[in-house]
Amino acid sequence: MNRPQFISFEGIDGAGKSTHLAATEARLRATGATVVRTREPGGTVLAETLRELVLHQRMDALSEALLVFAARREHWLDVVQPALQRSEVVLCDRFADASFAYQGGGRGVAWEQLQVLERWTVGGRTPDLTLWFTLDPAEAARRRAAAREADRFEAQELDFFHRVHAAYERRRQESPDRFECIDAAPSVQAVGEQLAAALQRRGW
Numbered sequence: 001m002n003r004p005q006f007i008s009f010e011g012i013d014g015a016g017k018s019t020h021l022a023a024t025e026a027r028l029r030a031t032g033a034t035v036v037r038t039r040e041p042g043g044t045v046l047a048e049t050l051r052e053l054v055l056h057q058r059m060d061a062l063s064e065a066l067l068v069f070a071a072r073r074e075h076w077l078d079v080v081q082p083a084l085q086r087s088e089v090v091l092c093d094r095f096a097d098a099s100f101a102y103q104g105g106g107r108g109v110a111w112e113q114l115q116v117l118e119r120w121t122v123g124g125r126t127p128d129l130t131l132w133f134t135l136d137p138a139e140a141a142r143r144r145a146a147a148r149e150a151d152r153f154e155a156q157e158l159d160f161f162h163r164v165h166a167a168y169e170r171r172r173q174e175s176p177d178r179f180e181c182i183d184a185a186p187s188v189q190a191v192g193e194q195l196a197a198a199l200q201r202r203g204w
């Protein structure tokens with residue numbers, strides 16, 4: 001089996017992606033792989049600057065979509081594509097599925113417009129494997145509230161996150177083989193065990 005080389009972590013805010021990224025990186029490194037851990041929006045100086053704007057400045061939904069895809073193109077050209085060409089493993093905290101989920105599902109930007117941006121900015125390249133952490137939006141909100149102050153997305157009402165979840169599900173249905181669904185509701189340890197099993201199924 002070909003091990004997935006480009007792996008994304010997705011889910012609504014507070015589902016627990018970040019909690020499990022470091023352990024995943026350690027698991028892959030233990031096999032001898034060279035791993036690049038990165039995030040979106042972000043991963044380059046310019047993309048991190050765009051992240052600050054998108055997370056904290058009020059703006060029109062299409063402008064928001066254009067900025068996250070501009071950040072993605074910078075990140076793709078400077079970080080992700082070169083690492084893949086060097087045969088390294090890329091662990092990415094969110095990629096284009098997040099734009100379909102948040103700008104598409106959450107904000108109502110047309111799916112077809114997002115598909116054009118995806119083709120335009122990264123040639124339609126998707127991760128080889130997407131680990132989708134699923135959690136009830138009300139529980140995710142409780143976890144976030146206990147952990148940190150909300151940004152523009154985290155301050156949205158529950159219905160926004162239900163739409164984001166539904167758009168993730170639409171992306172999953174468009175490429176079912178790419179997704180592994182991780183039930184993020186149980187304890188950190190139990191979620192970690194599901195994640196380890198998913199990685200093992202995929203050859204890691």
Ligand SMILES: Nc1ncnc2c1ncn2[C@@H]1O[C@H](COP(=O)(O)OP(=O)(O)OP(=O)(O)O)[C@@H](O)[C@H]1O
Pocket residue numbers: 011012013014015016017018019020143144146147184185186187188189191
């Ligand atoms: N399985 C779990 N049970 C209870 N709390 C958890 C669990 N997993 C993570 N948490 C806690 O929930 C909070 C959110 O987790 P984390 O930051 O990993 O989520 P995230 O999906 O990366 O969020 P974001 O996408 O907004 O960065 C943290 O305080 C974390 O410690």
Ligand SMILES: Cc1cn([C@H]2C[C@H](O)[C@@H](COP(=O)(O)O)O2)c(=O)[nH]c1=O
Pocket residue numbers: 013039040041055068093094095096098099100102103153154
């Ligand atoms: C890639 C991407 C991200 N977002 C949103 C989703 C989150 O609310 C933030 C990023 O915060 P995180 O704590 O690093 O997960 O940005 C988005 O709306 N569109 C995107 O394409």
